[in-house]
Amino acid sequence: MIRTEQGSATAGGFDRGSRARREAVRRLLLGGSILIGLLGPADARPDDVRDPLLVEAWNEFRAGRNQEAAAQFQAVATQHPDKSAASLQALYGYALAMQHSQPWPRPEEAERALRRIIDADPRGPLAPWAILELGNLANDRTRQANPVAAVHFERVLSEFAESPAADEAALKLAGITIAEGTRESALRGVGVLEARLARYPDNPVAVVMHLRLDYTYCVILQDYANSLRHAEAVCRLRLKDPFRWSRQLWHTAELHRRHSGNRERAAHFYRLILTEAPRSEHVWAARQRLWEWGMLDGVGAPDGGKHGK
Amino acid sequence: MASSWKVWILAGAFALCALWALRPRAGVTTAAGTPATVIRVTHTLTDDGVRRALEDAAARYGKIHPDRRVLIQAVPARSYEQWTNTQAIGGTLPDIIQVTGRAGRWSLYAQRYLLPLGPDVLRPNPYADASGLAAVPWRDTFRDGLNTGFFLHLMEYFRIPIALNTTRVFFNRALYREIMGSQSYPRDLAEYMAFAERVRQVARERETALHPMVVSGEYMARNGELSFVFRQIVDPVSMNLAERYEIAFWGIPQHMLQHYGLLTGTFSYDNPTHERAFSLLKGFAETCQPGFSSYHNEDSRMLFLQGRGVATIGDSWDLGVMQRLAGFEIDVVPFFRVVLDTDGKRVVLPALRDEITEGASLAFGINRESPRARLALDFLQFLSSREENVRLCRSLSWVPAAGDRASEAIPSTFDPVTSGAIGHMPFGQPPGRTHLYLVQNLPIFLNGRIDFKTWAAGMNAVWLRQGDRDVEAFNLRLMRGSRVIENNIAKERAAELFPEARGPEDGSGGARESSYVFGLEMVDLLHSHATERKVVRDWLGAGDYVFPPKMNEALPSGSLIRLIPE
Numbered sequence: 001m002i003r004t005e006q007g008s009a010t011a012g013g014f015d016r017g018s019r020a021r022r023e024a025v026r027r028l029l030l031g032g033s034i035l036i037g038l039l040g041p042a043d044a045r046p047d048d049v050r051d052p053l054l055v056e057a058w059n060e061f062r063a064g065r066n067q068e069a070a071a072q073f074q075a076v077a078t079q080h081p082d083k084s085a086a087s088l089q090a091l092y093g094y095a096l097a098m099q100h101s102q103p104w105p106r107p108e109e110a111e112r113a114l115r116r117i118i119d120a121d122p123r124g125p126l127a128p129w130a131i132l133e134l135g136n137l138a139n140d141r142t143r144q145a146n147p148v149a150a151v152h153f154e155r156v157l158s159e160f161a162e163s164p165a166a167d168e169a170a171l172k173l174a175g176i177t178i179a180e181g182t183r184e185s186a187l188r189g190v191g192v193l194e195a196r197l198a199r200y201p202d203n204p205v206a207v208v209m210h211l212r213l214d215y216t217y218c219v220i221l222q223d224y225a226n227s228l229r230h231a232e233a234v235c236r237l238r239l240k241d242p243f244r245w246s247r248q249l250w251h252t253a254e255l256h257r258r259h260s261g262n263r264e265r266a267a268h269f270y271r272l273i274l275t276e277a278p279r280s281e282h283v284w285a286a287r288q289r290l291w292e293w294g295m296l297d298g299v300g301a302p303d304g305g306k307h308g309k
Numbered sequence: 310m311a312s313s314w315k316v317w318i319l320a321g322a323f324a325l326c327a328l329w330a331l332r333p334r335a336g337v338t339t340a341a342g343t344p345a346t347v348i349r350v351t352h353t354l355t356d357d358g359v360r361r362a363l364e365d366a367a368a369r370y371g372k373i374h375p376d377r378r379v380l381i382q383a384v385p386a387r388s389y390e391q392w393t394n395t396q397a398i399g400g401t402l403p404d405i406i407q408v409t410g411r412a413g414r415w416s417l418y419a420q421r422y423l424l425p426l427g428p429d430v431l432r433p434n435p436y437a438d439a440s441g442l443a444a445v446p447w448r449d450t451f452r453d454g455l456n457t458g459f460f461l462h463l464m465e466y467f468r469i470p471i472a473l474n475t476t477r478v479f480f481n482r483a484l485y486r487e488i489m490g491s492q493s494y495p496r497d498l499a500e501y502m503a504f505a506e507r508v509r510q511v512a513r514e515r516e517t518a519l520h521p522m523v524v525s526g527e528y529m530a531r532n533g534e535l536s537f538v539f540r541q542i543v544d545p546v547s548m549n550l551a552e553r554y555e556i557a558f559w560g561i562p563q564h565m566l567q568h569y570g571l572l573t574g575t576f577s578y579d580n581p582t583h584e585r586a587f588s589l590l591k592g593f594a595e596t597c598q599p600g601f602s603s604y605h606n607e608d609s610r611m612l613f614l615q616g617r618g619v620a621t622i623g624d625s626w627d628l629g630v631m632q633r634l635a636g637f638e639i640d641v642v643p644f645f646r647v648v649l650d651t652d653g654k655r656v657v658l659p660a661l662r663d664e665i666t667e668g669a670s671l672a673f674g675i676n677r678e679s680p681r682a683r684l685a686l687d688f689l690q691f692l693s694s695r696e697e698n699v700r701l702c703r704s705l706s707w708v709p710a711a712g713d714r715a716s717e718a719i720p721s722t723f724d725p726v727t728s729g730a731i732g733h734m735p736f737g738q739p740p741g742r743t744h745l746y747l748v749q750n751l752p753i754f755l756n757g758r759i760d761f762k763t764w765a766a767g768m769n770a771v772w773l774r775q776g777d778r779d780v781e782a783f784n785l786r787l788m789r790g791s792r793v794i795e796n797n798i799a800k801e802r803a804a805e806l807f808p809e810a811r812g813p814e815d816g817s818g819g820a821r822e823s824s825y826v827f828g829l830e831m832v833d834l835l836h837s838h839a840t841e842r843k844v845v846r847d848w849l850g851a852g853d854y855v856f857p858p859k860m861n862e863a864l865p866s867g868s869l870i871r872l873i874p875e
Binding site: 050051054055057058061062063064089092093096099100126129136140168171175178179181183186204205207208211212215216218219220222239240241243244247250251254255258259260261279281282284285 | 420421452453454456459555556557558559560561677731732792795796799800802803806807808809810811825826827829830831833834836837839840841843844845847848853854855858859860861
């Protein structure tokens, strides 16, 4: 559910609550849907309340036919009253279709539609997402440290702190702040993410925040103690990208070996490579490190004899 | 008058042809005579054995689903690109097409014409029951974790691999025995060099043009540091060279480390490790036929089949065809491991890294516009179920994409190597000037026209002269890639916000949320890289960055290669 400070909601799915609570809500909703399906009238089923014109427009957008999608979103927007949920959704879809149209995006059109959403319902559930997109649009035009984009992201963070849109806004704001390129700006950038994580440690994109902090502390600021703190958090929360997984485990182990000097902890992460990423490119080297320290249990050679002659 | 006559004859012939083409035809029917739903599959492997094997698989599928027929069509590889272009633009793409790459035009194809498979690969394969994988996500039933199906910059799975490919050394058994007097093939580079010397001696005695190895430029040097032999020799020898310079501690080669090293005067390509690696590479090159750089695979394999080379390098795909065409027995062995004498100990180095995820594979995508897209998906699930996949690959001597061991279908020598050397120093930044220098000068070095010192000095100079520009160009490409991902994130975000924006193929809320977070991970990583390249370079120039980074010496590691005595 998307919540605002006023507590209004849409039918969306983001929630920063615990996984268990989210699952409980889902089960409740599922149970309700089944009950309605069994007992209620046929037109009360969730699938039937989806506006078919909007469904069609989103289908076009998902298929990458943005011109067709934009035309259909426009048609829906004109058919419904200005501030209705359907009209606002259509405007949002229209903005996305314009923003991502290929080969030539139309950012001005997208911006106009997003501003209409904000003007129509400035405290509504869609407002923070529309402001976030304004920031993305501004960011997309320059791809550099961008004060205009920063204003939009800061606004989402300050005025809609409870919205999950603020999580993404924090990531984007941190990114463009670090990209300003000074040590001071890098520290401000990591400050944005540290503050957001301190207040919302379980937010849906927490793993990405930890990843960015880990990387920025390690590579840019060369602050390995802080890097390690977030590197371990990324390992705990797990990256969604399976192909980067062994790299993250290796990175965390190496931070321990080369900076904290904690051999046990380093060995823990080398072992995780063997058990959780057994086909990865880091396996041979992880076994090597453990073997060197006499911690490769039960195996006499670093390559298990496979690579010997 | 006569010419008018001919025109009428030609027009008549054309009309007859048109009538023949447009004649009413009986539809494809099932065994019971009822109309069958036809699933069309296109691929580039015109070999008759492949056609038969795929048709057999289609027949087995037809037994499970009598109401469906799978029609296989082969289009020659040389015309496949034009053919798929025409079909895609004309709206007549088959239901399933072979997807031969992930970059370039295939990236555009994926966006416009291919069905995104993300939600489906997270669910179990319905045909996995027999192999005990009924509860395992389809993605995890592949040997490569479906890496070869994933389009990184599109953040989506668009193709399903049916077979993997590994590269090995093929020997002419009879010729080898005749020359060496045994069937004991070289296992490491030192043994290979001894074998090569013996072949050259025999060739001199017999006054014949017999070469120890006939090989194409593609395997040797044409792709620079991505060439097979280059990676087999240079990567292991120079493994761990980058450790001292690593700023992210990922254990993988990162372009820029060499640039930072050159800028700070802490690294040079003219170092003993690279000199040793390049000396070994050159030694190997001298055992190959003259002019190998300009040879294509077909040319070098022809030399091998003619008996003008005792060995060649080939892919697992080639085994079946070579065995059929050669008038002699063929034995296949892994490429020769590099052995070094270090501190009086004999040290065997690991092979190149991660062969399983880097092997080109036979992979198929689904036409997004096909009304039979779900049935097409079902057929690919059938083909990639472990039992069926191994059966198909066994009949063709291919490495199966599913299943635990290649040897279930093909000699175990083709089993992909999944762990190997990490941490070697990279060379050029593709496709920039630095990469171009390597690609253009590597053959010249291997042919003996320049020595290692000259080559290394040129590599150093091109990085110092062109490195910034190459890195800037690379950053721009990263940003373009992130724009595509942003588009996909927008779709996932919309699906979270509005029920109307969810497609029928969408997974659960959890799966959607994963895709959204995954997208943000990818974008954030791309932006992190771009920022790092700019910031660290600027700070280095201002003397405001510690490079190589300081290290706590509490737990130092010796050189990795010194730890593996024989």
